[in-house]
Amino acid sequence: MRLPALLVATMLTMTTLPVAAHADPSTGRFDRPHTGFAPPWTQLHRGDPGLDRAPIDAALDQVRRYTEPDATGHPMFAGAVTLLAHDGSVVAQRPTGWAVRYSDAKGTELPVEQRVPMADNTIFDLASISKLFTSIVVMQQVERGRIRVDQPVSRYLPEFGVNGKADITVEQLLTHTSGLEPWLPLWQKWPDVPSRIKAVMDATPQTTPGTAYTYSDLNLITLGELVHRVSGSPLDELVRKGITEPLGLPDTGYNPPASKLDRIAATEFQTSPPRGMVRGQVHDENAWSLGGVAGHAGVFSTARDLAVLAQTVLNGGTYDGHRILRPQTVRLMLTNFNTEFPEDSHGLGFELDQRWYMGALSSPATAGHTGYTGTTLVVDPLSRSIAILLTNRVHPSRDWGTINPARRAVADGLARALAVRPQQGRDAWTPTATGATLTTGDLPGARKVSFDAFVDLDEGDSAVLQTGDGTTWRDVRTLTGTGTRKWTRVEAAVDGSRVRWVYTRGTGYGGRGVYVDGIRVTGDRGTVLDAERHPEALTAVGWRLADR
Template sequence: MRLGRLSAVVAVAAVTLGVVSVPTATAGGPSGRFDRPRSGFAPASTVLRAGSPESVGLDPAALLVAEQRIDAWTRPGASGHPLLSGAVGVHIHDGVVVNTHVVGGAVRYADGSGTELPPERQVPMREDTIFDMASVSKLFTSIVVLQLVERGKVRLDKPVRDYLPEFGVNGKEPITVQQLLTHTSGLEPFLYLWRDWPDKAARIKAVMDVKPKYVPGSTYEYSDLNLITLGVLAERLTGSPLDVLVRTGITEPLRMSDTGYNPPEEKLPRVAATEFMTVPDRGMVRGQVHDENAWSLGGVAGHAGVFSTAADMSVLGQAVLNGGSYRGARILRPDTVRKMLTNYNQAFPGDSHGLGFELDQLWYMGGLTSPDSAGHTGYTGTSLVIDPKSRSIAILLTNRVHPSRNWGTIQPAREVWANGLARALAVRPARGHDAWFSEIGNLSAATLTSGPLATGGRSARVEFAAFADSEPTDTLVLESSPDGVAWQPVPLRASGRGAPDGEVTALSGTGHRAWWRVRAELPATERLYVRWRYATDRLYTGRGMIVDAIKIREGRNTLLDSERDPEALRAEGWRLRSR
């Protein structure tokens, strides 16, 4: 565990990346707060620097929990093998790298069956390990295209055929540049280019000739073909290969010295291995792109092929938070970054997407999810989450396909890593010193129950504050009972930013980051029990649920006041926290 300082590789890169030590929180704005969302970009002068979690108001214990979960997944589980060979993770808040975690092996296995290499032949993960970023490469292609938009060479609303005439066939004539960037073109997810076409020229032609699977603009369908097409478009308009465009437009200005396509031989010792492939017959893949189609295109393609490190990806993330610049180098204008992080897919709920960047995806953004949160994942086991509301970045790079893509899904690890940073950020109690907090996992329930309340047969009123950050199917319900055995839901009314309209029986929500004021009328009985029940389904949780400032009154009589008497509540799955 490395909390509060950058590790050796990042420290060595300090001159290049502009990393300096700083002991105190960033001036201006509520550093370390989850419940005080920011607006706008971070100052363009923000440069990554080392610091402890405490220096920016974070709780180091939450980061440690995330580390421990990642570590556990590098050890064999019930399946007999680990979920991850190894990982490098980074947490950043307000420009401060508060956590860099390294675990497991960059090269661990000899074959696709999982035969471990002798210890002396294994290569451990390092902070400067270079990873195949897989589909995170799409972000680089998208930025290149947006740079062409800024230069007036491309318009987002123009048909792609205006720039690539050969693309405008077989029903693709109306597809626009924006539809490629937002995966609403209607193209199918992929073609077996490496298998079904003999050479690069034939493979590119196959993409140009393909028929849409859906009517363009009618649905969301994530497709590698969209970004392959955009890569070709950028090359055609500029006369330069895509790898040169990425280098001159992004990685050189940002001094991302370990980021690019087809890593040179001298960097091979730092490259993480990916899969042992038999079809096609490639053996243990290391230093070449894992994606078969990108490999068949020479390692440089719009949808895959970029290799990078956690330190370099940190710089790219901070450049986005800064509005398109880092250490005086501007790769995009602020207005372009705003457009890049705007949701163009409101017609397709659940598939929010900016220009290249995915938005508002709880399944890997975890508690950092909001309508403004941006990022991308890669099939090899990589993920980048950028949270403008808290000016935070969570990066998890793994080689989860080493030695086999069939060993399991990386999704739980991605969510856990993002949740660690979200839970390290503070939510101050609505009133008093502490509040009831629950961060139960999947398929769990937590209850907060009162003792018997004597109402004299008259109705009572309850007021409380709620802070909800979990998926819509993970709900907080208020229930009442005359005997503490049979429970019935109580209708609620909530107010506050992001609160549900009208009367509801359950509270849930993600991304609003605000306390809600909740009121309800309790049924008239001689004796009354009240409980708050938070229940989760089998997938995905956010930062968690918080309840505070509970008051139950009958007329002028106060029957329960959680601020004065927290012991009046029996907690199962809840705990009192001051942040």
């Protein structure tokens, strides 16, 4: 989506945006999505917002199990810190495993007394989550009038406008639609920082700008140079003055000092370049070769610091009385500019609606980012929730596999802890297994069925309303609503003497699930079945009654 320049300008100059009242009945609910930001005074604190602890504890236990060796002979990751928050309440913050566990690339384990356990304040190399810090700095420069996102980058960095890049806009860099290739081996093929930056400036697009989505580190390296040029200050100083100092993030920044080394999680044992076990320096070779400060990587942080940044986003750009972005700017950063590329929804910096790591928290409004070192941030404005999983999955080797199942487990745990409350009565029907059926008995004279439905499913999953005679069934309605998080009233004609609901689990990542409530079947003479009064009239195979 290419937003017209006037619309972008309007969004950046608006002065109001709705916030919720202090007493919010949506707290703890998945089925009451918010449309505005959280109250600007919301701060992270320990509390109990009424969530179901069982899914959270199950997710935390799953993360712990991932630190144990599996069929591969090694764990998914050496250690992790998980932080979950809802409506400002930190409902879980748990370290598990080891910040330092191995001595070499082969996975030789250190003696237990030489290992370093994970702690709440362990500092992680955020890898590509660093891109969010760069994007925020870019938008701060937009607010100051130094940059316009709809303008060519070459307007600010003339040396960038070569080899077919003259018309690439700032927006295209932020949304990865510039056409630039994913990366270049800067550390390997160019001898120093100036030549490496020049290599990025000289790059030729692989595809016509604006015609495809290609995730590229070069986009953010360029933006790091852009903000330096327009502001006169280097990127690390802009991040410090514009983000970490006003928000009070003491453990967030580039090139952490040696005094904090004992709290930093180790990453990879690298032989090319010959860096040995990397700890306290950025893992990404290109960022390392650029002095540890680059637009695409280099930021270190803790789970708590990152949660404050996430809450700042939920608050519309402010935290503890310190504003780093206008509400309208945050809204713009969370607006999908990539509607032409539906699998790659992207705001100005933030990824959007990526179920592969956002799990059941995913929706068109859900924002976040991941990092190659094993880091994950999910910010869900609809439920005002935060899911953070920081791991050192590349310790000691990047070749030990993906941590995406752990990412989804954490997001799913928080999503399932949030309630889906029945619309009528004390409970609603929800399926527990694929192929589950919920069927009425014979209903002579039935003409119409009506019911409330809540549906949040992944692509490939299905929930279908059918009517028939008990032997032959016909699909009447496919229940939809993925990402909307709202109950809807469904009405359909009955063709036969019975009605049933069928749930089928696909091969995707799943969602929050399906709920059916307030079932009523009517005929020419009035109500034939009121399932709220007579739930026993339904035959449930793989469905159960639930109160949340």
